[in-house]
Amino acid sequence: MLADIETRADVERLVRAFYGRALTDPIIGWIFTDIAKLDLEAHVPEIASFWETILLGAQSYRGGAFRPHAELHMKVRLRSGHFERWLVLWRETVDELFSGERAELAKSHALRVARAFHGRLEAMTAAPPSAGLTVTRHGPGRG
Numbered sequence: 001m002l003a004d005i006e007t008r009a010d011v012e013r014l015v016r017a018f019y020g021r022a023l024t025d026p027i028i029g030w031i032f033t034d035i036a037k038l039d040l041e042a043h044v045p046e047i048a049s050f051w052e053t054i055l056l057g058a059q060s061y062r063g064g065a066f067r068p069h070a071e072l073h074m075k076v077r078l079r080s081g082h083f084e085r086w087l088v089l090w091r092e093t094v095d096e097l098f099s100g101e102r103a104e105l106a107k108s109h110a111l112r113v114a115r116a117f118h119g120r121l122e123a124m125t126a127a128p129p130s131a132g133l134t135v136t137r138h139g140p141g142r143g
């Protein structure tokens with residue numbers, strides 16, 4: 001039986017394992033490697049802090065997670081199929097490594113964030129910032 005997510009080291013292991021899949025994925029890999037040119041070593045501490053804050057109550061994440069996705073969306077439209085794929089890879093990675101309450105929360109929270117991101121991106125596409133809207137951050141800053 002697998003253990004639950006307990007420490008920041010666990011969170012980092014999860015995040016690294018996820019990117020191991022995501023970066024080579026035939027559906028979304030190119031977005032990270034060719035478009036965002038993701039610097040994984042710079043990115044892992046940020047995203048680990050995001051998940052540590054949600055799963056372990058660490059408050060180590062400073063917020064603003066939506067912004068890089070809005071920037072990405074301007075270059076290459078992030079569609080629901082991309083988010084669906086992201087979620088499949090995330091769930092597979094969580095289930096492969098962990099089991100328990102926090103593992104479940106990691107999956108359910110990802111679904112909520114993916115829906116929120118996608119909804120905001122679609123709204124942006126309908127009325128892009130160049131049409132007079134400003135991209136702002138709402139809520140507690142974790143979205």
Ligand code: HEM
Nearest residue numbers: 031032036043046047050064065068082083086110113114
């Ligand atoms: C198709 C879907 C997605 C793509 C292509 C994508 C891609 C990216 C990229 C390229 C970055 C920026 C890395 C950087 O330059 O620092 C990023 C950051 C991030 N993403 Fe995503 N992402 C996706 C979905 C999600 C979802 C569903 C979540 C939520 C669970 C999420 C959470 C984050 C967080 C927390 C950051 C860090 C933001 C920061 O630096 O503070 N992403 N993502």
